[in-house]
Structure formats: structure tokens, C-alpha cells
Amino acid sequence: MKIKYRIINMVQKITLRELSSIPPLFTFQERYLLSQELLRKDLYPPIPLWFRGSKEGEWIIWGKGLVDQLKDLNKQEVLVRRFGPDELTSTDALILWMGLEHREEEWDSYRVQELSALPTPLQTLVAELKLDLKTAMRVKSLPLRILEAFIPLLETFSYSQRRIFLRLFFEVFHRDQLDTMKGLELVTYLVSSPNPLEELHRIRYPEFHRLEQSYRATVDPILKGSGIQVSPPSYFEGTRFKVEFCFEKGTQLKKKAQILQKLSETIDSVINRLTHDAI
Amino acid sequence: MMQYKVPKNIYLTPEANTLPAVKHALRFLGHPIYQTVESPTDIPPEHQNQDTLFITSYRGQTVHKCPGSRGHICCNYLTIDLYLGCTLGCTYCIMKSYLNFSPLTVYADPSPSIQWIRGLSNQYPYRAIRIGTGETGDSLLLDPIFHLSRQLIEGVCDLPNVYLELKTKTAHVEHLLDIPIKGNTIIAFSLNAREIQEQEEGTSASIEERIAAALRSAEAGYNLAFHFDPILRFPGWEEQYSHTINLLKKVPSERIRWISLGTVRFTGALRDRMEDRPFLFEEFVPCRDGKFRYLQPIRIQMYRWFLNQLSALTDAPVYLCMESVDVWKAVYGKLPMKMDSFRDIFTHVPCNLRF
Numbered sequence: 001m002k003i004k005y006r007i008i009n010m011v012q013k014i015t016l017r018e019l020s021s022i023p024p025l026f027t028f029q030e031r032y033l034l035s036q037e038l039l040r041k042d043l044y045p046p047i048p049l050w051f052r053g054s055k056e057g058e059w060i061i062w063g064k065g066l067v068d069q070l071k072d073l074n075k076q077e078v079l080v081r082r083f084g085p086d087e088l089t090s091t092d093a094l095i096l097w098m099g100l101e102h103r104e105e106e107w108d109s110y111r112v113q114e115l116s117a118l119p120t121p122l123q124t125l126v127a128e129l130k131l132d133l134k135t136a137m138r139v140k141s142l143p144l145r146i147l148e149a150f151i152p153l154l155e156t157f158s159y160s161q162r163r164i165f166l167r168l169f170f171e172v173f174h175r176d177q178l179d180t181m182k183g184l185e186l187v188t189y190l191v192s193s194p195n196p197l198e199e200l201h202r203i204r205y206p207e208f209h210r211l212e213q214s215y216r217a218t219v220d221p222i223l224k225g226s227g228i229q230v231s232p233p234s235y236f237e238g239t240r241f242k243v244e245f246c247f248e249k250g251t252q253l254k255k256k257a258q259i260l261q262k263l264s265e266t267i268d269s270v271i272n273r274l275t276h277d278a279i
Numbered sequence: 280m281m282q283y284k285v286p287k288n289i290y291l292t293p294e295a296n297t298l299p300a301v302k303h304a305l306r307f308l309g310h311p312i313y314q315t316v317e318s319p320t321d322i323p324p325e326h327q328n329q330d331t332l333f334i335t336s337y338r339g340q341t342v343h344k345c346p347g348s349r350g351h352i353c354c355n356y357l358t359i360d361l362y363l364g365c366t367l368g369c370t371y372c373i374m375k376s377y378l379n380f381s382p383l384t385v386y387a388d389p390s391p392s393i394q395w396i397r398g399l400s401n402q403y404p405y406r407a408i409r410i411g412t413g414e415t416g417d418s419l420l421l422d423p424i425f426h427l428s429r430q431l432i433e434g435v436c437d438l439p440n441v442y443l444e445l446k447t448k449t450a451h452v453e454h455l456l457d458i459p460i461k462g463n464t465i466i467a468f469s470l471n472a473r474e475i476q477e478q479e480e481g482t483s484a485s486i487e488e489r490i491a492a493a494l495r496s497a498e499a500g501y502n503l504a505f506h507f508d509p510i511l512r513f514p515g516w517e518e519q520y521s522h523t524i525n526l527l528k529k530v531p532s533e534r535i536r537w538i539s540l541g542t543v544r545f546t547g548a549l550r551d552r553m554e555d556r557p558f559l560f561e562e563f564v565p566c567r568d569g570k571f572r573y574l575q576p577i578r579i580q581m582y583r584w585f586l587n588q589l590s591a592l593t594d595a596p597v598y599l600c601m602e603s604v605d606v607w608k609a610v611y612g613k614l615p616m617k618m619d620s621f622r623d624i625f626t627h628v629p630c631n632l633r634f
Contacts, residue, residue, distance in 0.1 A: 237564060239605050
């Protein structure tokens, strides 16, 4: 493709047909989605095109989402900004792709390089601000097929749930020395479970959950419907239990005291499990 | 045996290069090129790392109380900063969370510390003052270069209530063996399972080398201490730690002054800096001091196991490092200050002098 250098690094309009012949530099290309009003008035950032050299040709750095929107509006032309071979580095292109220059957080070249080295599903999550770079870096060694299999599930989580889920999965994957097939089986199992995050937590922390289960099995049947809450020490660290209840009359208090009396006869088994009968 | 690595960059403060320890070190290192700076902040940012050695003399109070850990029982140890930082490269090292971007620092003049200890000894003549140099770095890693421990030992060896502990993961004891009067100096070795030493403790000496060094130290007249810290849980941990404990049988038990136990613990910040080592895939929960530890029942089980094994070996007190009241009660039935064998160790000694 021939590039007229007089138009390099300038904003210009080209036809959508011309743009559709230019390949995207990054797989993920749907970051910018703007309101129809802004698009109609051409109030959108020009799509950056990078001419990397006569051999490599010209590439769209980002803008696929915008182009699709413009097509829907029956627009014939699109605003682009062309860059020559020496005007950008791959890192610059990545920064442009992510629109990083508009972000509040500091992105130095080291972090951008870390990002560019991530597998595509993680890169996409970070680019879409759905995952922090630190977590993505930690779990990047997970097989690509597993990461891809996760995407629909991860979309249903909040930002922090996504972080927790990925870290937990990563730890289980390595602890249990799973291969890709076993990992995919685990993904399938988690996807089909009613609460994937809770289930994964149970798999990651089996002893903690055994303690909790044993506690619940002892305490819940006695306290059920009583309005009394007995909380074990946080993470079963320590031996200090907390009892909470409300009452309005002496008879109510008496009833609660009777339930607590009953609990006091069995609670030692839980306390012993915490401090004496080690796991 | 470990090889000494000449640091890539050496910086000295102006007054430091007249100190005997520095003269000795420069001679030992083959008179390397060094630069003089007024303070560590003058070291260029690209050299602010553990490949750089920064040698200085004195920086205010040099004796501190061990900071302990909120909500956990501390043995009220006093610390002297001689060596700040360590290049052994243990994967679990707490110093990684705050020292990675600082030069390896040597406070090459122990005389203010010696004066301070002498003052404390005089102020609290009936209390055992336990003091060590292994809090912010390995006591003996760089010591054959600087010989600072020799100065310390010679400076406090006449004080009957001062127990100077030099704690190490090396076998660097040769330079200390010929000191004629050793006083209550204790050479302490951090111990672990052989597998853990090989996989997690960087360029440290092997467990066998440490035990051999302990034997040489005992033969030369030193008292000894051992620290199983951090204790890690992994498949076959009992067998692996039994092997190390069996090696301890070679050591004259009457020479052992104390043994401490501490299961692995780390802050969230440290976890972020640590590689994903297999031991980190165990179950950890946040404790009252914000550090992550094994579940309480697991820690109790491990401490009981160690206590049982070690009590067959020695009468020396075996205490827990940075553990909670509940764990102490579950393991020992009571708190350390209620036990005669621990009272000396756990009695608080203020590190401030009254003038």
C-alpha cells in the first residue's frame, strides 16, 4: 500500500470501504463506543492508522467498534489519523489502542510491555478496565484455552470477584498440578455450579471449609429460628466467640438463655477442634 | 560453601573509610573501586539495589526493641543493626517487601552499640538481656569481610547478663572461633527441612553445613541456638523435619541455649512480591497482625509435633516466635511468663537508657 507522506500524522476523512481493507493491529478492537449524537456530528477521536513500512503495510490501531457504529448510522466516511513508520513504536501503538493517555493511572513503558506480553483474553480484560494488571500478570501462565473458556463466566462477576476468582483458580491449578484438560474440566464444573466463586473457594481452602462446615453442623440446628447469632472467631483464628441477640421481655430472654444453655453443652466440640484436636 | 560476591558498586560515607572494619573489608575484597557519598540518598537510583554495598558508621540509636507483631506474643528481643539487607535470596524473606530497592548497608562501627549494651547491662543488672544482630540481615553473611561480630563479642563478653546472639543461615563461623573470651555469645542457626533449604533458601549453606558449623562453634566454646523459622507445611513435612532434628543430635545438647519455632507468615505486600512457590498453595488466613498464617489448628498441630520431637533431644527452652495467646495456651497450656524456663527469655528489657 502506498502512503502519501504529506498526509502522515494528520487527521483526514477516508471512506469506510477503504478502511475496511486495513487489518486491525490487535485482535480486540471494541473499546470505543460513543453516543449516536456524537458520531453523527463527527465528534469522536480519529481512528489511528499506522503505516509500519512497505513490507508490513498499514494497520488499524483501534476503532473496530466505532466503525461498526458508523456503519449502522449509514456514514460513508470516517475520521482517521495516519502515523508513519518512524512516528510510533509498538508500545506507542499499544498505548493508543488502550487509550491509555486518557487514563488517570500512570502507565510507564514497563507496564505497557507487561500488558503487551499478556495472552489476549487477559489483555482484553485489562484494556476494558475489567481486571488489574497485577492479577493478570500473576495468572498469565494459565493455558490460553482455559483463559478463553473463562471469559463468559468472568463477564458475570464484579471487578473484585474477577480478581479473586482468577487468583483462586490459578492457585488450585498449580497446587493440584492440573494439565489443560483437567483445568478445562474444572472450568466446566465451576460454570455449572450455582455459585462458582464460592465453590472455587471451597476447593482452594478445603480445611477452612471443613472447619466452617463442622461449626455450622454443630451450631445451626440449635440456633435455627432463635434470632440468636453466634459468630466464631474470624477465620477461626483465636477462641473468642461472639453472641448477639435482641429481646423485649423477660420471657424472651429466658427462652434465649435456654437455647444458649443447650448450645453450651455442645459448643466445646467446636472449640476443641480449633485448639486441641488439630486437623 | 558459599562464595563471596564482590558487590557491583560500593559507596562509603566519608568518615567510614577510616574504620578498621572498612579497611579490613576493602583489603579482603581486593581494594575495589568505591565512591564516597554523604548519605544513601546520594547513591544514584540505578544503584539503589542489593547489588550495591553502602558502608557507613553511625545513624542515631543502634539498639532497638524487636518490633514484634500486633496481637502476638513477642520474646522482647533487642536488636542491633549491623547489616541491613541480605543477598541469600530466600523466597519467603520478609525483607523483600521493603529492602529490595535499598543498597546492602553495613554499619561498620559497632562501638556506639557496645556502649549502649554496656549501659543497659549496668541499668538492668538482674535481667537477662538478649540481643541479636540478625533482625535486618544475616549476622554472619558479610561478617568474614567486616569482622564486626568480633568487635561486638569482645566489647560485651565480660557482661554476665548479656546474651549476644548471632543468627545465620551460613556456615561462616571460622573467623569467630579464635576469639579468646566469648562470654555469653550464642551462635544461632536458622534451620529448616533439607528440601526447603534447597528449594527456598537461595544461596544459604546446606543444613548439614550449618550443623557442622554449629559443632565447630560449640567445640570452640560458644553456646548455640536454633531457629526453626519459617516452618513450612508440605507433603512429608514430618519426615523431612525429623531428618533435620536428627542431625541436631550431633550437637552437644548442654550447649543449646534455646530453640525457637515459627510457622511461615507473610504480609499481603510480601505475598505480591513473592514468586508462586509451592508452599504458598497451602491454606493461609489473615491473623490479628494482618499477616497470613496457616489455620490455627494446623499451626498448633505442627508446634506440638516439633515440641514433642525436640523435647526428646534437649532440655533447652523451645519457644514460639510471634504466636498468639491462644496458640501458646493450646501448645503449652499457659503463657510464657507463667513458665519458669521462659521467664528469662520473655522478660521485657527497655532498650532506652536512663542517663
